[in-house]
Amino acid sequence: MTSDDSRTDTAAHRVPLPVSPPAPTEEQIRRAPKVLLHDHLDGGLRPATVAELASEQGYEGLPTRDPAELGAWFVAAADSGSLERYLETFAHTTAVMQTADALTRVAAECVEDLAEDGVVYAEVRYAPEQHLTAGLTLTEVVRAVNEGFREGERRAIAAGRRIRVGALLTAMRHAARSLEIAELANEHRESGVVGFDIAGAEAGFPPTRHLDAFEYLKRENNHFTIHAGEAFGLPSIWQALQWCGADRLGHGVRIIDDIEVAEDGEVRLGRLAAYVRDKRVPLELCPTSNLQTGAASSYAEHPIGLLRELRFRATVNTDNRLMSDTSMSREFTHLVRAFGYTLDDLQWFTVNAMKSAFIPFDERLAMINDVIKPGYAALRSAWLFHGGGELRS
Numbered sequence: 001m002t003s004d005d006s007r008t009d010t011a012a013h014r015v016p017l018p019v020s021p022p023a024p025t026e027e028q029i030r031r032a033p034k035v036l037l038h039d040h041l042d043g044g045l046r047p048a049t050v051a052e053l054a055s056e057q058g059y060e061g062l063p064t065r066d067p068a069e070l071g072a073w074f075v076a077a078a079d080s081g082s083l084e085r086y087l088e089t090f091a092h093t094t095a096v097m098q099t100a101d102a103l104t105r106v107a108a109e110c111v112e113d114l115a116e117d118g119v120v121y122a123e124v125r126y127a128p129e130q131h132l133t134a135g136l137t138l139t140e141v142v143r144a145v146n147e148g149f150r151e152g153e154r155r156a157i158a159a160g161r162r163i164r165v166g167a168l169l170t171a172m173r174h175a176a177r178s179l180e181i182a183e184l185a186n187e188h189r190e191s192g193v194v195g196f197d198i199a200g201a202e203a204g205f206p207p208t209r210h211l212d213a214f215e216y217l218k219r220e221n222n223h224f225t226i227h228a229g230e231a232f233g234l235p236s237i238w239q240a241l242q243w244c245g246a247d248r249l250g251h252g253v254r255i256i257d258d259i260e261v262a263e264d265g266e267v268r269l270g271r272l273a274a275y276v277r278d279k280r281v282p283l284e285l286c287p288t289s290n291l292q293t294g295a296a297s298s299y300a301e302h303p304i305g306l307l308r309e310l311r312f313r314a315t316v317n318t319d320n321r322l323m324s325d326t327s328m329s330r331e332f333t334h335l336v337r338a339f340g341y342t343l344d345d346l347q348w349f350t351v352n353a354m355k356s357a358f359i360p361f362d363e364r365l366a367m368i369n370d371v372i373k374p375g376y377a378a379l380r381s382a383w384l385f386h387g388g389g390e391l392r393s
């Protein structure tokens with residue numbers, strides 16, 4: 001044996017190859033670059049901001065103006081087990097988001113909070129038609145929110161973080177303004193609006209009621225996602241895809257109803273589930289929100305575990321950070337605990353989300369190659385350096 005060989009031997013003993021990677025720590029999860037496709041602006045206010053805006057505007061409808069109590073109230077009220085009851089809580093947030101200043105403030109704080117949590121790209125949605133009661137026009141609403149998003153991006157840079165945010169304009173599915181909102185989204189394509197969505201109570205309001213809006217957007221080569229397969233099952237998903245032509249599914253979690261796992265572990269996909277997987281249809285999964293509205297009963301039983309194993313185009317999202325007292329890091333932490341996910345799994349969800357974003361292909365690719373993968377690589381290699389080698393971010 002040469003002396004060189006023995007050195008190699010010693011080195012190999014000093015640094016054994018890890019057999020299985022350690023579970024990511026909460027700090028690593030927070031530092032990891034994250035991508036968020038499904039987050040409601042009116043579901044993500046800071047409790048203190050809701051209280052302050054209510055005082056400034058003389059809104060008397062809040063159950064309390066103490067920020068801690070108010071935060072707890074939103075979570076408890078949203079924890080009802082029904083989507084309809086969950087949605088009632090939004091009356092309070094939209095009530096204080098009726099002026100340009102309030103919209104700009106809420107949008108800027110939203111971006112600050114996401115950046116602080118390590119989100120590098122987000123698509124944040126809201127329904128312009130719900131912000132008109134004090135006399136704003138639809139266009140003024142969009143401008144005020146965009147101004148806030150840009151301000152938030154600047155504040156993030158000043159705090160040493162980088163984030164890019166696009167808006168999605170939502171139409172309410174029980175209302176009749178979807179074509180108008182789709183046109184509004186299309187008009188603002190060059191100024192920060194990256195797509196369109198429909199939201200609100202699902203049962204009784206099928207997406208086909210809004211076919212004219214979707215057909216218009218297709219003719220304009222624009223993008224849209226549809227809340228489907230959350231409170232209602234496969235027919236809603238089927239309509240969203242095969243009648244309306246959705247690019248992504250908001251939730252889509254009930255696709256699980258079309259997947260059978262036999263006792264011996266054999267998996268059988270129905271035609272719709274097979275289509276969703278074959279076509280790489282992005283699923284904007286929101287685990288905590290689903291626990292609150294009754295679409296799943298625990299993190300461990302959430303369909304995301306199986307959907308990830310079967311390699312559906314699954315993504316992880318917050319839905320409503322205020323009502324669920326959550327963040328991207330918290331969603332990831334719950335999943336790490338429930339399914340033993342590693343940094344590789346978290347990167348997989350993040351790359352899936354970035355691939356599914358509504359910004360141009362070259363920009364998505366650059367985000368994946370120049371921001372997301374290097375970010376995870378730095379976290380994965382921390383063990384090589386004394387003191388863990390954690391980078392300041």
Ligand SMILES: O=c1[nH]cnc2c1ncn2[C@@H]1O[C@H](CO)[C@@H](O)[C@H]1O
Nearest residue numbers: 040087090125126127170199200227
């Ligand atoms: O998970 C959800 N499912 C359906 N609708 C929702 C969900 N979260 C929020 N909204 C609805 O979307 C509107 C615009 O942001 C909110 O006001 C709320 O009514």
Ligand SMILES: [Zn+2]
Nearest residue numbers: 199227250319
């Ligand atoms: Zn939603």
